Amino acid sequence: MIKGYKIYLLFSSIFCVLTLPLYAQTSLTIKSGEQWFGGAVNEAHLMPFKAGYSLDMNGDTRGNQAVPLLVSTKGRFIWSEEPFKFSFEKNRLLISHAKSTVTIDSAGKNLKEAFRNASKRFFPSKSKLPDTLLFSRPQYNTWIELVYNQNQQDILNYARAIIDNGFPPGVLMIDDNWADYYGRFDFRADRFTDAGAMVDTLHHLGFKVMLWVSPFVSPDTEVFRELMAKKLLLLDNEGASSMTWAKAEKAAIIPWWNGYSSVLDFTNPEAKVWFLSRLEHMVRTYHLDGFKFDAGDAEFYPPNALAFKNVSPNEHSRLWGEIGLSYPLNEYRAMWKMGGEPLVQRLRDKKHNWEDLQKLIPHLMTAGLLGYQFTCPDMIGGGEYGSFIGKDKLDEQLVVRSAQCSALMPMMQFSAAPWRVLSKSNLAAVKKAVDIRAKYTPYLMEAAKKAAITGEPIARSMEYEFPDQGFAEVKGQFMLGSKYLVAPMLASAGEKTVYLPKGSWKDDQGKKLKGPLILTIEVALDRLPVFERIIPLKD
Numbered sequence: 001m002i003k004g005y006k007i008y009l010l011f012s013s014i015f016c017v018l019t020l021p022l023y024a025q026t027s028l029t030i031k032s033g034e035q036w037f038g039g040a041v042n043e044a045h046l047m048p049f050k051a052g053y054s055l056d057m058n059g060d061t062r063g064n065q066a067v068p069l070l071v072s073t074k075g076r077f078i079w080s081e082e083p084f085k086f087s088f089e090k091n092r093l094l095i096s097h098a099k100s101t102v103t104i105d106s107a108g109k110n111l112k113e114a115f116r117n118a119s120k121r122f123f124p125s126k127s128k129l130p131d132t133l134l135f136s137r138p139q140y141n142t143w144i145e146l147v148y149n150q151n152q153q154d155i156l157n158y159a160r161a162i163i164d165n166g167f168p169p170g171v172l173m174i175d176d177n178w179a180d181y182y183g184r185f186d187f188r189a190d191r192f193t194d195a196g197a198m199v200d201t202l203h204h205l206g207f208k209v210m211l212w213v214s215p216f217v218s219p220d221t222e223v224f225r226e227l228m229a230k231k232l233l234l235l236d237n238e239g240a241s242s243m244t245w246a247k248a249e250k251a252a253i254i255p256w257w258n259g260y261s262s263v264l265d266f267t268n269p270e271a272k273v274w275f276l277s278r279l280e281h282m283v284r285t286y287h288l289d290g291f292k293f294d295a296g297d298a299e300f301y302p303p304n305a306l307a308f309k310n311v312s313p314n315e316h317s318r319l320w321g322e323i324g325l326s327y328p329l330n331e332y333r334a335m336w337k338m339g340g341e342p343l344v345q346r347l348r349d350k351k352h353n354w355e356d357l358q359k360l361i362p363h364l365m366t367a368g369l370l371g372y373q374f375t376c377p378d379m380i381g382g383g384e385y386g387s388f389i390g391k392d393k394l395d396e397q398l399v400v401r402s403a404q405c406s407a408l409m410p411m412m413q414f415s416a417a418p419w420r421v422l423s424k425s426n427l428a429a430v431k432k433a434v435d436i437r438a439k440y441t442p443y444l445m446e447a448a449k450k451a452a453i454t455g456e457p458i459a460r461s462m463e464y465e466f467p468d469q470g471f472a473e474v475k476g477q478f479m480l481g482s483k484y485l486v487a488p489m490l491a492s493a494g495e496k497t498v499y500l501p502k503g504s505w506k507d508d509q510g511k512k513l514k515g516p517l518i519l520t521i522e523v524a525l526d527r528l529p530v531f532e533r534i535i536p537l538k539d
Helices: 041-046 111-122 152-164 195-204 222-229 269-286 313-326 360-369 396-407 424-454
Strands: 006-010 013-018 025-029 036-040 054-056 065-072 077-080 085-089 092-096 102-105 139-141 171-174 208-213 254-256 259-263 290-293 330-332 478-480 484-486 496-507 512-521 530-534
Touching: 036 041, 036 360, 041 065, 041 360, 065 111, 077 111, 102 111, 139 152, 152 171, 152 195, 195 208, 195 269, 222 259, 269 313, 290 313, 313 330, 360 396, 360 478, 396 424, 424 478, 484 496
Parallel strands: 139 171, 171 208, 208 290, 290 330
Antiparallel strands: 006 013, 013 102, 025 092, 036 065, 054 085, 065 077, 077 102, 085 092, 254 259, 478 484, 484 530, 496 512, 496 530
16 A cells, blocks of 8 residues: 555445645556556557656646546556646656545556546546537538638538538538637628528538637727626736735736637636627527537636636636537537536647548547547548648548548548549548448447447547457557447558457458457558457357
8 A cells, every 4th residue: 555545445446545735746656567548638649658758737738638537457547636747757657736636546457447437436427419410420610621711602612512522411610710809709791791691501501500619809809898897807917926806907818829819717607608698699690500619728727817716727628618518519629627528529630641640549549538438530631720831732642541530430520622632533532431431320329329328438449448458559440339440541651450359350341350360451542441340149
């Protein structure tokens, strides 16, 4: 027993509960063969963690989802309600800077049991799904095609082109810069002559429509002055640590990717009421179906900011997440905790390159281990628009392989128009990936409904589904539920190595195989390798 721990015997399981004073430190001995995952989704390509890795989650969620949870292949997990710092040094795991009770649970035997035990105790599933259209059809986002030039005519052209090119309608997301400024909730008249009619047309074409929103408010505007008068924005302590919220008179101005803005303070219930009223105004006036909730990262709540309630930067991010619970059609990119909730979590924007494509599987699998089951990989071909600048021609093979990688993940989202950037043959390969998704959609929907009840991942890492078979480092394949092993090609050249676990399998070409087996295969550009797990019927 580690000094300072208290042991509780509950239902034949041992729970070690350590209460650390602020900035106190303790260490755990890493067991032989034990591998650890968790913390920040955007760091998952570095998992399982190696000696030298360290992350202080206080105010740092690495631009994506993060959870104060670590899980191990030997069934242990570490949890705290508040952020903490963790570091790996040789055979030691160090925990420090804890701001609340740290729980260390040793009841499980493997990664799946560690996750199940943590989920049941700290983020049980709410038995609710986001809007099922997010799963059953591809999604389409206007970002890469229009970037900051969101406008009525081009949005309608994009939607019609989706259908004209043989893609099924689904959810369409209108991205940033549709308003005159941040905090104003009406479409800008210079780009949208009749936004309500536009949304009605999109509905008639078969789409549901989401709109990009953020918690930022442009300073020196009518809305800014209204919110400052009510003290619904984060305030600035002006460098005085003794300054209180009650005495503060200036808004905190936050630097972010679009400049400098003030930000709503959702620790104040009136700020939440105001924001939700603005969203409802958009729904009533323009007939929208839901919202893409961007920003809200913990880093946008700095030490100089004063809030109505004194909470951590991470808690500010979580409160932003609560807003989306009012809308089944939602999407988040930044989040703190909120596992088990019916919220869609998208991976952070990926660049248009092979390195970032290879991050999709480990990132999405780790999101599942942190309680985020309703996950969306980034936009097909990449969503970080800066990586598209200066490219006269996109890497068509990369776009095809990206579509295949997304095809059997919980969600699939297009932005760069495949019909614009691809040759006829490569466009056909992408459409085939969409058809593959349609084939497996009944099983995917079944897995999504089950995940809403049990909290278990829809897309699972190999180590999760097949513990103790040596798959902790396998990052190029995943399980869709418990039945299908999906092994997309993630490189521009060469062959694909596939690791088949013990048991009987049948590949997408009808070939029967017996595991354990390591396969080296050539993958045609229009093929997504899928291996069905054959489980014998019991007598």
